[in-house]
Amino acid sequence: MFALIMVIFIAVGIVFISIKLINGKNNDKYANLYIYNNRDSISLASQIVDNEHLLILYFHPECDFCHGELNLLSKLKTDNLVVDLVSYAHKNDIDSMLQTVNFQSLKEVNIIYDSSYVWNEVLNIVTIPTTFYFNKGHLKQKRIGYFDLKVLLNEE
Numbered sequence: 001m002f003a004l005i006m007v008i009f010i011a012v013g014i015v016f017i018s019i020k021l022i023n024g025k026n027n028d029k030y031a032n033l034y035i036y037n038n039r040d041s042i043s044l045a046s047q048i049v050d051n052e053h054l055l056i057l058y059f060h061p062e063c064d065f066c067h068g069e070l071n072l073l074s075k076l077k078t079d080n081l082v083v084d085l086v087s088y089a090h091k092n093d094i095d096s097m098l099q100t101v102n103f104q105s106l107k108e109v110n111i112i113y114d115s116s117y118v119w120n121e122v123l124n125i126v127t128i129p130t131t132f133y134f135n136k137g138h139l140k141q142k143r144i145g146y147f148d149l150k151v152l153l154n155e156e
Contacts, residue, residue: 051082053153054134058086058114058125061097065146066129072149074101081153086112086119 048054057073059066073083083106087094091113103109114120123132126144133141133152141152 047082047084048134049137051134052136053078053081054084054132055081055149055153056084056086056123056132056134058119058123058128058130060087060128061089061093063128067097068146069129069131069149070098070101073106074103076149076153077105078153079105079107081106082108082110084110084112086114086123088114088117088120091115 055073057066057069059069070085083103085094085098094111094113098111112119119125123130129144129146131141131143131147131149131152132139133143143152
């Protein structure tokens with residue numbers, strides 16, 4: 001009987017410790033998403049914290065509404081906006097589409113090739129385009145579909 005109680009006690013202890021270890025980790029669902037470029041990689045979680053204005057656009061090259069969003073984005077005159085363009089499409093299709101768009105008036109533009117659908121799942125993408133706007137580390141807006149980006153950025 002004593003052995004059975006000890007086994008149960010140890011099993012409960014292991015479960016409790018496992019739960020504490022899992023919950024003790026960073027619970028930010030964006031923490032494991034990384035942006036890779038030629039220089040390095042940074043997590044989305046740190047990018048949200050480090051950039052006062054962050055816009056994430058989940059798009060696809062074959063989406064006409066996405067083309068409209070990207071064209072509106074290219075016409076924005078702001079030097080404090082960091083933009084992440086995320087798509088699950090083939091890299092060549094994304095690169096071909098983005099060659100026709102000029103983002104010179106933006107602070108930084110990152111291209112994320114979501115071929116494994118990680119961003120799609122974590123950001124809970126239902127349809128494209130989907131846009132997220134973070135201001136001072138907080139999600140201010142999540143918009144689905146085509147809309148005027150100027151309205152989104154001015155709704156602070």
